[in-house]
Amino acid sequence: MQSPSIPLFRFDNSYARDLEGFYVRWKPAQVAQPRLLFLNLALADELGLDPAALQSAQGAAVLAGNTVPEGAEPLAQAYAGHQFGGFSPQLGDGRALLLGEVIDRQGRRRDIAFKGSGRTPFSRGGDGKAAVGPMLREVLIGEAMHALGIPTTRALAVAATGEPVYREKALPGAVLARVASSHLRVGTFQFYAARGEHDKLRQLAEYAIARHDPDLAGAPQRYLALLGRVAQRQARLIAQWMNVGFIHGVMNTDNMTISGETIDYGPCAFMEAYDPQAVFSSIDSNGRYAYGNQPVIAQWNLARLAEALLPLMPQEDSKEAADRAVEQATAVIHGFPALYQAALLRGQRDKLGLADAAQADEAGDAALANDWLGLLHAQGVDFTLGWRRLADAAAGDDSLLRALFPEPQALLEWLARWRARCEMQGAISPEARAQGMRRANPWIIPRNHRVEEALAAASERDDLAPFERLLSALRNPYEETPEHASYAEPAPAALTACYQTFCGT
Ligand code: AMP
Numbered sequence: 001m002q003s004p005s006i007p008l009f010r011f012d013n014s015y016a017r018d019l020e021g022f023y024v025r026w027k028p029a030q031v032a033q034p035r036l037l038f039l040n041l042a043l044a045d046e047l048g049l050d051p052a053a054l055q056s057a058q059g060a061a062v063l064a065g066n067t068v069p070e071g072a073e074p075l076a077q078a079y080a081g082h083q084f085g086g087f088s089p090q091l092g093d094g095r096a097l098l099l100g101e102v103i104d105r106q107g108r109r110r111d112i113a114f115k116g117s118g119r120t121p122f123s124r125g126g127d128g129k130a131a132v133g134p135m136l137r138e139v140l141i142g143e144a145m146h147a148l149g150i151p152t153t154r155a156l157a158v159a160a161t162g163e164p165v166y167r168e169k170a171l172p173g174a175v176l177a178r179v180a181s182s183h184l185r186v187g188t189f190q191f192y193a194a195r196g197e198h199d200k201l202r203q204l205a206e207y208a209i210a211r212h213d214p215d216l217a218g219a220p221q222r223y224l225a226l227l228g229r230v231a232q233r234q235a236r237l238i239a240q241w242m243n244v245g246f247i248h249g250v251m252n253t254d255n256m257t258i259s260g261e262t263i264d265y266g267p268c269a270f271m272e273a274y275d276p277q278a279v280f281s282s283i284d285s286n287g288r289y290a291y292g293n294q295p296v297i298a299q300w301n302l303a304r305l306a307e308a309l310l311p312l313m314p315q316e317d318s319k320e321a322a323d324r325a326v327e328q329a330t331a332v333i334h335g336f337p338a339l340y341q342a343a344l345l346r347g348q349r350d351k352l353g354l355a356d357a358a359q360a361d362e363a364g365d366a367a368l369a370n371d372w373l374g375l376l377h378a379q380g381v382d383f384t385l386g387w388r389r390l391a392d393a394a395a396g397d398d399s400l401l402r403a404l405f406p407e408p409q410a411l412l413e414w415l416a417r418w419r420a421r422c423e424m425q426g427a428i429s430p431e432a433r434a435q436g437m438r439r440a441n442p443w444i445i446p447r448n449h450r451v452e453e454a455l456a457a458a459s460e461r462d463d464l465a466p467f468e469r470l471l472s473a474l475r476n477p478y479e480e481t482p483e484h485a486s487y488a489e490p491a492p493a494a495l496t497a498c499y500q501t502f503c504g505t
């Protein structure tokens with residue numbers, strides 16, 4: 001048992017300290033019966049936490065919200081956001097609380113926050129709660145993204161509450177402990193901009209700079225530069241999403257971080273057969289957040305950030321200075337597609353086995369990648385396996401790749417072009433090229449049917465074994481091992497055709 005005198009976390013709460021008035025201090029709700037369902041041992045270690053203490057009854061009480069740990073200053077953050085294009089001036093943490101911040105072993109400041117910890121002053125009509133299934137979903141997708149090298153918030157723990165949560169039916173309740181490099185969102189800036197509170201907006205921007213871009217501190221055009229940094233991080237992030245077939249599903253401005261981490265795994269899903277129009281979210285009936293729209297939406301969201309930061313940008317109080325600020329901010333937003341395309345192509349070149357940057361042929365390689373995607377689309381080929389089997393083709397064996405294509409003739413023509421391009425790339429052995437490609441093209445992604453199956457077992461039967469097996473496969477996405485083979489298989493097409501994800505549950 002953990003002694004009460006030893007703190008679980010060594011908190012250092014800059015948000016609470018530096019941003020008084022940007023939040024409401026609030027306590028997590030008491031729950032009936034805390035029980036730890038999941039603890040992220042690797043992440044606990046990164047954060048310098050004691051896993052045995054977290055696994056004790058006292059640890060479970062902390063992770064479910066019943067005991068506020070020493071040094072925590074729980075608070076609900078205020079933020080606004082454009083949701084499906086419409087502006088809500090006040091959203092805020094309606095079922096979340098920032099518990100505090102810790103400095104991890106590498107010296108990085110990390111937020112520890114709850115999701116599902118009860119109503120707050122921002123809850124509007126909501127119950128402030130979360131269910132076991134969606135919180136374990138955050139674990140699976142977040143850990144998968146992390147293993148794929150994609151910036152993401154991560155789950156530290158999920159604790160069952162022993163209480164029901166009422167959705168379409170009664171579901172077991174849970175609290176997620178989430179770790180993020182911050183919870184600053186585009187919507188956090190929008191909140192103060194919309195209220196015309198420019199002093200607070202400036203204070204927030206200074207905080208964001210100190211936290212995420214400390215090299216910009218004190219620079220003359222730092223708010224414009226901050227916008228540029230966020231654009232750069234988001235360009236890289238969205239390119240990484242696109243290169244693994246990830247569909248976030250609810251890219252509202254309150255779900256876009258300043259840090260460049262993926263946040264809020266609600267109705268997200270990974271694509272199976274390649275289709276730019278792929279949408280899974282039940283609430284996205286117009287396909288606003290479809291796979292292929294994500295870069296455009298990211299740019300749209302960044303334009304909202306630009307608008308929010310604009311009042312801070314003019315160098316002096318004159319019309320000329322204001323016009324110039326608009327021009328400069330607009331230039332950053334217009335520059336986003338090029339940043340994104342460059343990041344996308346870097347990833348695609350790795351996936352194509354053309355990683356030698358000195359030999360880059362920007363236009364030619366982009367056309368090669370686009371034609372490949374066109375082939376996958378035309379023939380309904382599984383995105384993940386298509387890329388993965390291309391690595392086998394690089395090693396000299398086309399058979400598994402061909403088997404994915406109903407009409408292999410078009411594939412053979414493309415393969416000839418690709419091989420010619422590979423040969424121009426110098427003296428890499430086929431096996432070395434294939435090895436490099438296998439590090440860029442995962443074998444395992446969180447297949448929707450596998451995720452659902454694991455969540456159903458946990459939620460409906462309290463059976464965590466499928467969740468744990470899936471998690472261990474997702475944590476090792478690049479290695480082909482016989483024990484994980486079933487996780488690499490696409491869902492039956494009929495199942496994918498009617499697959500839907502549900503938000504906010
Ligand atoms: P999300 O879709 O999870 O990003 O949430 C969007 C907004 O709705 C945020 O302000 C959340 O805090 C709020 N929200 C979502 N679900 C609930 C809930 N069950 N109770 C209260 N607020 C919620």
Ligand code: MG
Nearest residue numbers: 254255263264
């Ligand atoms: Mg959200």
